Amino acid sequence: MRLSTRSRYGLKAIVDLAVYYGEGPVALPVLASLQGISESYLEQLLRALKKVNVVETVRGVQGGYSLSRDPSQITVQEVLSVLEGSTAVVDCVDTESNGCKNACTCSARPLFLKLQTKINDVLSATSIQDLADDYIQQKRRLLDAKGLS
Amino acid sequence: MRLSTRSRYGLKAIVDLAVYYGEGPVALPVLASLQGISESYLEQLLRALKKVNVVETVRGVQGGYSLSRDPSQITVQEVLSVLEGSTAVVDCVDTESNGCKNACTCSARPLFLKLQTKINDVLSATSIQDLADDYIQQKRRLLDAKGLS
DNA sequence: ACAAAACACGACTGAAATAGTAAACTATTT
């Protein structure tokens, strides 16, 4: 049930990009240092997200990564599916794949279906914009608190 | 996000035990053959579930495994926590452990918290009895359908 | 008493996934 670090780093990088959305590309070293991970590793994750058109890149000086679409048009579901391979808790409820032949006699399937539905609800109802908004607000609160003390 | 086979086999074995609840212990070879897995492997899973008092055992001839409590008093959450180690999607929202020091500045945390809440809702609201009931009903439907044809 | 049934425990293994690095590219701008 655990989410890989791939997913965590990748998702957070996408939120970082959302914060700078509209201000031109952000260079890999900048993104990597925001999270304290190696450039090579993060690059690997962003590459996967580029393939499915979540991010786009500009090469050369002043180049970098940026979101391909408005952050409100990118769901967490989309990002995690790519990084995680699939967001299914068990293969037999994976809408992408072909299910399981014992499906109709599996005593746990009803549970898995319900669980998967709830998970997909959250993941597809949450956009990158949502996360970025929360994030910006939270940082503001922290700054305010510091200003008052 | 994937559930281990440990969890799937273990959970299904517990549902099997629920079906026989009140009729004395069920021997390991019987349980193992119900799912087509090795006795050694299933024994390992049941051992973990015995430690936390989900199943109890009787040794010797005519011995076997049975649920320690009424199936309505055992939640899926309880079973999966043991088999999976934890049902947390990320360490930082694991109620058992001590969280993450970057919690207040993590852009993905609000999402993880919401997701975890929904997952725990499902897992702790579902009892083994619920699964067993569905399972028995489903088998009945299959038999009826056969009878009519 | 003793053999058979049945659970108990720990060690072990092979394969796969995860996490991450390194190096040698190619493209773009100045």
Place this chain on the structure above:
DNA sequence: AAATAGTTTACTATTTCAGTCGTGTTTTGT
């Protein structure tokens, strides 16, 4: 041309997963 920055492939170490094996110990039927 030089510097910047993304691209690609290959590689490796570690951990997790799935599963087996062997050797116990307990109980019961005869």
